[in-house]
Amino acid sequence: MEGDTSQSASRESHAAVIVAVGADDGYARRLLVTVIGGLIVFSSSMTIVSASLPTMADDLDSTESFLSWSVTGLFLMMAVGTPVLGRLGDSHGHRKVFLRGSLVLAVGTMLCGLAPTAEAFVGARMLVGLGIAATMPNAMALIMEAYPASRRSEAMGWFQMAMTGAPVIGLIVGGPLIDLFGWRIVFAILTPVSLIGFAAAWRVIRPSAGRDRVQIDWAGAAGLGIATLGFLLFLERGSSAGFADPLAALLALLAVGSIAVFVRIERRAPKPMLRLDYFRRSNFTGPLIAQPLSQFAYMGAFLIAPLLLDDLFGYSVGAISLVLLARPLVYSVSSPVGGRLATTxxxxxxxxxxxxxxxxxxxxxxxxAHWVNLALIILGLVLSGLAMGLASPSYATTIAAAVDDGDLGIANAMGTTMMNIGMLTGIQTMFVVLGDGRGPDDFAMVFGFGAVVTAFGLIGGFMVDARPQVAGPEH
Structure with missing residues (x-):
């Protein structure tokens, strides 16, 4: 009885902290700006690294194919590490895990600029991925603790605007700098920026309540991590060697078996990594279906588009970059609008x-593609950016509202992980569908495939209940 009273008092204290923080509008705004500043280093470097792979390959005496692991490996680290580090934030405090992740991000960024070999650069980018796995879910949890539920969508709209606008700025500013000083200049600039972001976060972010310190379900974390890694490596291997390849089949079996083990562990764990009963809540499961399927088309088609503009239009890299800027610009500008509309x-x-x-x-x-029409390509880019800008704030806030306050970190982590899985699946699968074909009908077929896959995301959207879902008692 005394233990129950203690747990009840702890939960009431946690809720009181959240209410008090949520009522402080000044702190909420400072927090939002601070966590954005801490993450903008990562988001601003994404496009410029991808665009600079040929230059890096020459300088590091490597190949573009190997250096592409600086992107793939980063997303693998994020997909595998995000749930564990989000859960650690729930248990040990979101501020603590965010700060440590910010420091890892700064060190990884510095090592990218100092990398003497291609292998060292890929390793440094994977360290950056680990830093983002720690900071992203805990940043979102901190924002949701600071803002009342009625304003979370609006806050997440501004957060998404910064995350999608930074790559545009990075490409516009970073491109000329690389031409003048080489690719290392980007990381020479971003390293002190990341350290300033860490210092600002240390000063501004208040300690978060977190749960009573409980033992992390490491067995469940391992099961989920191995399943995620196995699936993503299956996609990577299958896209290059064929999905009937023995190693690809083995990786697929590993992923399926690990998911089964994870479910078995979670059903028996007194303090599970992720409460399986959340999947019975439509507002938790619905966005986990809709978001990755939209990201499937968003990222897959976005990486197919440069090939289309090159092969069908004969555009230069500079011209292709200018055309493609339409999409992230629309995404960035429409995100605050999406957040505001979600509240109304x-x-x-x-x-x-x-x-x-x-x-x-x-x-x-x-x-x-079928008509080789540039105006329709630009319209497609605008619609794609608008789709993600309007919906993205609602994905995160709907999931967060469906779970207990003490599970915000793992809830946001699951949303981020599923988003990354959707992105990587879209990239690998749509390239496989395209194959070696480069004609108008080949590209049209790929985009038609993307439309069919994304349409299934409507199932997740219609699952969402407009009425608030009250979280059940904590386990």
């Missing part, structure tokens, strides 16, 4: 709208 017309409607707009963008590209 509802998150369910915005998630459904996002899936519909993504399907329309893919169908627009089908026509654009």
């Amino acid at each position: 017309i509802g998150e369910r409607q915005m998630i459904i709208a996002g899936s519909v707009l993504m399907v329309l963008s893919m169908l627009t590209w089908v026509l654009a």
Whole structure:
């Protein structure tokens, strides 16, 4: 009885902290700016690293194929590490894990600029991925603790605007700097910026309540991590050697077996890594279906588009970059609008709208490829950016509202992990569908495939209940 009273008092104290923080508008705004500043180093470097792979390959005496692991490996680290580090934030405090992740991010960024070999650069980028795995879910949890539920969507809209706008700025500013000083200049600039972001976070972010310190379910974490890693490596191997390849089949079996083990462990764990009963809540599961399927088309089609502009239009790299900027610009600008609309017309409607707009963008590209029409390509880019901008704030806030306050870190981590899985699956699968074909109908077929996959995301959107779902008692 005394133990129950203690746990009840702890939960009430945790809730009181959240309410008190949420009522402090000044702190909430400072926190939002601070966590954005801490993460902007990562997001601003993404596009410029991808665009600089040929230059890096020459300088490091390597190949573009190997250096592409600086992108793939980073996402692998994020996908595998995010759930564990999000859960650590729930248990040990989101501020603590965010700060440590920010420091890892700064060190990884510095090592990228100092990397003497291609292998060292890939390793440094994977360290950056580990830092983001720690900072991203805990940053989102900190924002949601600081803002009342009625304003979370609006706050996440501004967060998404910064995360999607930074790559645009990075490409515009970083490109000329690389031409003048080489690719290392980017990391020479971003390293002190990341250290300033760490210092600001240490000063601004208040200690978060977190749960009573409980033992992490490491067995469940290992099961989930191995399943995620096995699936992503299966995609990587299957796209290069064929999905019937024995190693690819073995990796697929590893992923399926690990998921089964994870479920078995979670059912028996007194303090599970992730409460399986959350999947019975439509507002938790719905966004986990809709978001990755939209990201499947968003990222897959975005990496197919440069090939289309090159092969069908004969555009230069500079011209292709200018055309493609339309999409992240629209994504960035529309994210605050999506957050504001979610608070007025509802998150369910915005998630459904996002899936519909993504399907329309893919169908627009089908026509654009078939007719070799630049205006339709730009329209498809705009629709794609609008789809993600309007829906993204609602994905995170809907999931967060469906779980207990003490599980915000793992909830945000699951959303981020599923998003990364959707992105990587889209990239690998759509390239496989395209194959060696480079004609108008080949590209049209790929985008049609993306439209079909994304349409299934509507199932997740319609699952979302517009009425708030009250979280059940903690285990």
